Amino acid sequence: MHKEKDIKRILIPSAHTVLIVITLWMSQTVTWAQTTEANTYHQLDEAVQTAIANNPTLKAADLQIEQQRALQNSSWDIPKTEVSWTHGQYNSIQSDDNQFNVSQRIEFPSVYAHQNKLAKAQVEGREQMRIATQNELIQQVKSNWYALWLAMSKAELLHQQDSIYQRYVHAATLRYETGESNLLEKATAESQVAEIHVMIDQNQSDISILQTQLRTLLNIQDATIQPLGKLERRANKITPESSDITQNPTLAWFKQQMQIAAREKSVQKAQLLPDITLGYFNQSLIGTGRTLQGGQTNYTASDRFDGFSVGLAIPIFSSKSQIAQVKAAEMKQQTTAAQLEAQTHALQGQLEALLQQYQKYRASLDYYGQNALPQSDLILAQAQKGFESGSIGYIEYIQGLNTALNIKFNYLETLNLFNQTLIQIEWISGVQ
Numbered sequence: 177m178h179k180e181k182d183i184k185r186i187l188i189p190s191a192h193t194v195l196i197v198i199t200l201w202m203s204q205t206v207t208w209a210q211t212t213e214a215n216t217y218h219q220l221d222e223a224v225q226t227a228i229a230n231n232p233t234l235k236a237a238d239l240q241i242e243q244q245r246a247l248q249n250s251s252w253d254i255p256k257t258e259v260s261w262t263h264g265q266y267n268s269i270q271s272d273d274n275q276f277n278v279s280q281r282i283e284f285p286s287v288y289a290h291q292n293k294l295a296k297a298q299v300e301g302r303e304q305m306r307i308a309t310q311n312e313l314i315q316q317v318k319s320n321w322y323a324l325w326l327a328m329s330k331a332e333l334l335h336q337q338d339s340i341y342q343r344y345v346h347a348a349t350l351r352y353e354t355g356e357s358n359l360l361e362k363a364t365a366e367s368q369v370a371e372i373h374v375m376i377d378q379n380q381s382d383i384s385i386l387q388t389q390l391r392t393l394l395n396i397q398d399a400t401i402q403p404l405g406k407l408e409r410r411a412n413k414i415t416p417e418s419s420d421i422t423q424n425p426t427l428a429w430f431k432q433q434m435q436i437a438a439r440e441k442s443v444q445k446a447q448l449l450p451d452i453t454l455g456y457f458n459q460s461l462i463g464t465g466r467t468l469q470g471g472q473t474n475y476t477a478s479d480r481f482d483g484f485s486v487g488l489a490i491p492i493f494s495s496k497s498q499i500a501q502v503k504a505a506e507m508k509q510q511t512t513a514a515q516l517e518a519q520t521h522a523l524q525g526q527l528e529a530l531l532q533q534y535q536k537y538r539a540s541l542d543y544y545g546q547n548a549l550p551q552s553d554l555i556l557a558q559a560q561k562g563f564e565s566g567s568i569g570y571i572e573y574i575q576g577l578n579t580a581l582n583i584k585f586n587y588l589e590t591l592n593l594f595n596q597t598l599i600q601i602e603w604i605s606g607v608q
Contacts, residue, residue: 179481215399220282222395223401227317228310230395237306244299244404252292255281261589273457281489284422284449294439301432308425315603317393320475322410324386324404326592327378330379333588337581338372340560345369346578347563348570361570368574389437407588409541414607419531423606430516437509444502451489527604530597537594544587552583 210319217223228234240603348365390401421427459481491498558575562568602608 215396217394217399217401218404220318220403223321223390224314224317226396227313227394231310231313231393232395233309234313237302237309241299241306248292248295248299250296252288274462275457277455277457279453279485281451281453283451284446286449287443287446290439290442290446294436294443297432297436297439301429301436304425304429304432304491308429309608311425311603311606313393314608315599317390318599318602320386320390320393320404321403322407322595323598324383324401325407326588327379327383328403329385329387329407329545329588330585331376333581333584334372334376334379337577338369338579340556341369341372342499343364344563344570344573355499364570364574373431379465398438405491407591408594410598411592412598413602414605419527419601419603419605421520421527421581424523425605425606427516427520427523428606430512430519434509434512434516437505437512441502441505441509444498444505448491448498448502450491453485453487453489455485456489457484458480479530523604527601533593533597534601537597540590541587541594544583544590548583549587552580555583556580 196310218233258277258279260277260279262277305527323475345365345368348362352359387401391397394401396459460479461481494552559568559573559580562576563570
């Protein structure tokens with residue numbers, strides 16, 4: 177009897193044990209669900225934020241900014257203070273001299289001020305470079321995202337097309353078997369289906385490639401990247417008609433490089449000024465000497481004499497070399513200005529071309545929305561109805577299907593071109 181109770185205790189867990197097991201199972205399930213959800217990207221904003229957080233180039237840029245900030249303190253770098261001790265014969269054959277010397281050499285104070293301004297400009301240059309890198313990364317993620325969205329929308333349309341042609345093959349086969357049509361109609365239908373299957377496979381390869389590219393940009397290995405729904409028109413974050421290049425991060429970086437070059441020139445010019453030397457000595461002169469009153473006295477090691485010195489280090493022989501450094505800094509400033517001008521013209525021309533393309537694609541989308549897409553639906557429905565009723569032959573039916581479906585495919589291509597153009601405008605305008 178006791179054995180049966182013991183066996184029941186072993187086989188039948190307590191309510192507390194069951195509760196613990198259920199809690200652990202639920203927690204693992206929730207954790208798995210959260211992990212799965214965290215590795216699934218259906219929205220572009222989520223993908224962009226992940227790319228920014230994981231990008232190794234941006235992480236390196238952050239470290240470079242911190243490194244430059246740390247180097248900013250070196251702009252006040254003062255040479256080491258020299259301390260020396262001299263002991264020997266000075267006033268007699270005895271070791272009567274015991275002297276301590278302290279000397280310090282510093283550059284002209286304006287040099288340190290200009291070096292500090294240069295260091296600050298270099299920090300800002302690193303920051304501008306990071307912003308430009310992030311702007312480029314965001315543009316790449318957006319572009320690949322919409323390309324993937326296009327491919328997935330094409331996949332849906334291709335499967336719809338395959339379904340239509342599969343029904344056509346079935347009907348053509350029945351008509352051929354009953355003698356209502358010839359072998360040409362059946363072979364034409366089958367070739368159409370085979371061609372669509374090739375297009376489906378090619379499009380699926382494009383999807384896989386684009387997903388791999390996005391995973392690389394997001395710096396993740398295992399993730400599901402799948403935009404939801406059909407491809408849509410990208411919402412305008414800016415007004416293309418009034419967009420400009422004044423906020424472009426690349427131009428901002430070039431402007432900062434000009435500022436750095438100007439600061440470098442100021443530092444080189446300031447270094448033409450003389451250095452300042454400061455000194456202090458304290459010594460003993462053991463032996464007989466005169467007092468201030470003119471009498472004689474015997475000085476010991478406890479009697480100390482001190483003084484100080486001030487001097488200038490004038491760059492007489494190094495002035496030519498320093499002047500050459502100033503000229504080199506000035507040439508660097510002019511070179512950077514020329515690069516900025518060239519980049520400004522290039523971006524301005526690119527923006528003007530993109531704005532023209534934007535207007536062209538917007539007009540095309542308006543045409544598709546108001547005319548072409550409704551007509552394609554009408555052509556598709558009438559072709560299907562006419563073929564089923566026998567009022568049109570297979571040639572007219574194929575022509576109608578191809579016309580209607582080509583309109584839908586062309587609409588998707590135009591929509592993608594519109595979105596990609598808008599993404600480029602946002603990149604040039606510095607809109608993230």
